[in-house]
Amino acid sequence: MFRRRFFFMPNIIHAADFHIGAKFDFLPPDRAAEAVSLQLSALQSFVTYAGASAADAVLIAGDLFDTPDVRPQISSAVFALLAKCPCPVFLSPGNHDYYHAGSPYATQPLPQNLHVFTGRTLEPVALNDGKTVIWGAAFQDNKAVISLEAPLDPSKCNICLMHGELGGTGGYNSISESAVIGSRFDYIALGHNHRFSGVFRIGQTALSCPGCFSATASDETGVKGYLTGRIEKGDVSLTLRPSGALEFATVSLPMTGLQSDAMLAEALLPLLPQPPARICCIVHLTGTRMYEPNLTALSRSLRHSFFHAQVIDESSAMQDLYRYQKDDGLRGTVTRDFLSRMEKCSQDEKSCAKLTLALEYALAALDGRELD
Incomplete structure (x- = not known):
């Protein structure tokens, strides 16, 4: 008791x-x-x-x-x-x-x-x-x-x-x-x-x-x-x-491996915070980009959902992947080999993106430099 x-x-x-x-x-x-x-x-x-x-x-x-x-x-x-x-x-x-x-x-x-x-x-x-x-x-x-x-x-x-x-x-x-x-x-x-x-x-x-x-x-x-x-x-x-008041959120998206706005949107969607109506979202694009994204369209799309949205491009442009295409050395051989593979899967965007990224890493290794 x-x-x-x-x-x-x-x-x-x-x-x-x-x-x-x-x-x-x-x-x-x-x-x-x-x-x-x-x-x-x-x-x-x-x-x-x-x-x-x-x-x-x-x-x-x-x-x-x-x-x-x-x-x-x-x-x-x-x-x-x-x-x-x-x-x-x-x-x-x-x-x-x-x-x-x-x-x-x-x-x-x-x-x-x-x-x-x-x-x-x-x-x-x-x-x-x-x-x-x-x-x-x-x-x-x-x-x-x-x-x-x-x-x-x-x-x-x-x-x-x-x-x-x-x-x-x-x-x-x-x-x-x-x-x-x-x-x-x-x-x-x-x-x-x-x-x-x-x-x-x-x-x-x-x-x-x-x-x-x-x-x-x-x-x-x-x-x-x-x-x-x-x-x-x-x-x-x-x-x-x-409280249900205004919130801020930041998202970082590496551009490495993305070859189109459609691929960018697919990679970004699962990273976006919810619920969007009372969130100010800032998206940072990082890494090495393989193409030039339509930032205006991306910002406009995000602002339709979020209270406010801003896209900040901190990525760097990839060097010309095919700069060694006519080279007689190892870099030229590697480049031509990858180009041949890309042609065979030209209809498969994701496979081409993986091959493009692999070529970039291969050339970086041959040049003795590091990628972001």
């Missing part, structure tokens, strides 16, 4: 780095405007999930907006969406949306369920459960140093919400491991770094950075999302949930 222990574990959603209102100036103007709309659509889905999952609190660790002076139309739309969240929303402004006199956090009416931390030092707000306290502070400029020291009640579940980087050197509220150990927080909800850090522990404190909610640059590849789960003293169980 054992006595079952009943306790309340708050259901928490931890997100960061939405960067709503980003310029997306690397996209065509119409696509840039659609990218911002996609950010708002993903935020709406985020709020809907908070209600469906019966979240007790939503934590936003900074950079909700991409700039500290975001356009009023965008901030008003964001606040209207957050107002629909059925639980309290806590926000610690970061280096992109830092709190200042002209900030939308200071100049616009905020939803009643939204608590924005505005001070330079950690301040507490208790959840209605009577057992959980959210501590937070704000960037008041694009750089900040926020201490983790706070008068915690050890009988409570203490959660710290702040924008910052563990061990960073950029001035964006760098946090040391010793400060984490000494803080005694049960969980530190971080923002700033755009890649998911995983959920890990330093001493008795669990912490995580969920990465960015919405990608805004081509090097921010992979699934973007937010953390959801339960937090209590000594037990943090959070998983990353995709």
Whole structure:
């Protein structure tokens, strides 16, 4: 026999780095405007999930907006969406949306369920459960140093919400491991770094950075999302949930062995990420090309499927394979032998491609050079 222990574990959603209102100036103007709309659509889905999952609190660790002076139309739309969240929303402004006199956090009416931390030092707000306290502070400029020291009640579940980087050197509220150990927080909800850090522990404190909610640059590849789960003293169980916002993906395709646009398309298709509608896909063509691909047609085709697509040709042209055809030496003999084989299978494109590639390797070996 054992006595079952009943306790309340708050259901928490931890997100960061939405960067709503980003310029997306690397996209065509119409696509840039659609990218911002996609950010708002993903935020709406985020709020809907908070209600469906019966979240007790939503934590936003900074950079909700991409700039500290975001356009009023965008901030008003964001606040209207957050107002629909059925639980309290806590926000610690970061280096992109830092709190200042002209900030939308200071100049616009905020939803009643939204608590924005505005001070330079950690301040507490208790959840209605009577057992959980959210501590937070704000960037008041694009750089900040926020201490983790706070008068915690050890009988409570203490959660710290702040924008910052563990061990960073950029001035964006760098946090040391010793400060984490000494803080005694049960969980530190971080923002700033755009890649998911995983959920890990330093001493008795669990912490995580969920990465960015919405990608805004081509090097921010992979699934973007937010953390959801339960937090209590000594037990943090959070998983990353995709946000449905804009993503970037890069694909590298070696041109070696491809002899036509049809072969290129066949080789590229299984490499393309899915689902394409909200992905900006960048295709890098590499290696040694045997023909000149129609890059305009390829880009046009990809853009019909993907949110946006770009083809970058990094391949190099193959030397004239038949330059030794009339040579009396070994190179000429090898070339003529391969040409004879190609003529016999001229109707089989793939066999010809393999023979062409084999001839290129043979000539490279005879010339004492290496292929890409």
